[in-house]
Amino acid sequence: MTFEAVEQAHRREWAAVLAATMRLTRDFDEAEDAVQEAFESAMAVWPEEGVPPNPGGWLTTTAKRKALDRMRRADALARKLPLLVVPDGSPEVIEDQRLRLIFMCCHPALALNARVALTLRLVCGLPTSEIAHLFLVPQATMAARLTMAKKKIRSAGIPFQVPDDLTSRLPAVLAVVYLVYTAGSTDRALELATLLESLLPSPEVFGLLALIRLSVARSAARFVDGKPVPLAAQDRSLWDHEAIAAALPLVEKALRGGGPYALQAAIAALHASAPTYADTDWPQILALYDELVAVYPSPTAALGRAVALAEIDGPAAGLAEADRLSVDLGHYYLLHAARAEFLRALGRCPEAAEADRLAASLAPTPAEAAFFRERVDSRARP
Structure with a gap:
């Protein structure tokens, strides 16, 4: 014990x-x-x-x-000379040392990858070897990056404090937590988002925390025997419905702000609340994606919108949107996975197989690459 x-x-x-x-x-x-x-x-x-x-x-x-x-x-x-700038007697917005640490690690003077790595090391306490594994680089490379980031903080005099203007600096902190989440370190992202919610409650913090909680609640159904399972085929009885219900009030509070994390959380909530895939409220999801693309015009958000559009207007509409996004997302495996689904639904099976092969070649994990290769093989069998 x-x-x-x-x-x-x-x-x-x-x-x-x-x-x-x-x-x-x-x-x-x-x-x-x-x-x-x-x-x-x-x-x-x-x-x-x-x-x-x-x-x-x-x-x-x-x-x-x-x-x-x-x-x-x-x-x-x-x-000893002070290597960190700690202003004496300066007013602080929130008297909490952990929050000072987070804002220092997420300072915009640092490169985004350096912010993520420093946050994982200093705020979460992850060993350098584990951070290197998340970034897919050798341990020595990550150790050097962390050292460089610390030197940057010292040389630039980045203060160990909460900034007076939280409105302008909070997005940088949330971006780091979101990247920790999308990198696959969901447990650590959940810890960071929970910590932020306790220290700095605000609509976008609520939204990011709700988004991560909803993701964790559905995680048990995402893989079976190590293989990824698409949303349409997931066993929803494996979802943690109590955790989903507990996250929904956070979504409601987040939507009062209407920021990008709140909108993503609302989309996740609609997926999580649908009893079956067929019951998904795709028109509402499309409307949320329209709003998300307007306030946060990212290619990945546009891809999510293309999938929702295909569910409403058919695979040809989804394919047209996906093809339009190919310039910005040609390196993204899920773009090719979506194109494969649209092409297959249109009966263009050879093109679908080629898209699946591209998805396999770009997939970030062996399990996902195997999934797309198996999809090609299964369609090729008589």
């Missing part, structure tokens, strides 16, 4: 413990080392003395003590 308690504390408390320690050390690496040592101490002490009533407080105190020991041993207290 002790291992589970430490693991749970790691997921819940890492960001707060690291942020508190960084306020002391004003240095990333020293803070990370001290926090890691604190968790190692917990593995040694908690089995003997029991899990403390306040694990986060215990870990923070231990990490700070270890950081101070390191600084004293190096005589750092006398000669």
Whole structure:
């Protein structure tokens, strides 16, 4: 049970413990080392003395003590220069160290990929090896990227604080959490969105949290024996309907703002609320996609609109939209998967098979590539 308690504390408390320690050390690496040592101490002490009533407080105190020991041993207290800008006495919008950490990691001066990687490392506490796996790069490459991002924060004097103008900076934070979600690290994205909702409740935060919760609620039906299952063929009895019902009030609160995450959450809610695929409210989904494309004109949103249009006006209409998007989405495997479905419905099977082959060649995982290849093979059998 002790291992589970430490693991749970790691997921819940890492960001707060690291942020508190960084306020002391004003240095990333020293803070990370001290926090890691604190968790190692917990593995040694908690089995003997029991899990403390306040694990986060215990870990923070231990990490700070270890950081101070390191600084004293190096005589750092006398000669240390501040490597992070921490304005003294400046007003802060929200007094929470985790939120300061998130806004620092998501600062627009950093490249977007660097923001995502730093957030996974510093806010979620993921090891560099796991982040490298998500980005499909060698561990050494990711370690170098993280080091460069930290140097950028130091050299640019990016402050360890919540900005006064949350309206302009919040989209950058939400974009990072959304990328964590779309990269496949759904559990971590859910943690980040839940943390943001508790610290900074607002319509778009509600929308992103609802979108991720609805995705998690349907995850059990997305794969069978390791193979992806299309929405139309999913066993909806495997969906977590209680979790879906719990997410719907969040969607309602999100729609008061009408931003892109709220609209995506509303689309996901309509899919999740339909008893069967045939019962899906495609006209309402198309209307939401129309609004989404208007406020957030991304090619992937336009592809979702093409699928909804095909359900209403037929596969020829969907194919025409997909072909129009090929210039921007030719590298995206789901564009070719959608084209294959439209072409097959129109009886153009050889072209559909070629689109499936393209989807297989571009698929991000072996399981998805195998799915599209098998679809080609199954259609070729007499």
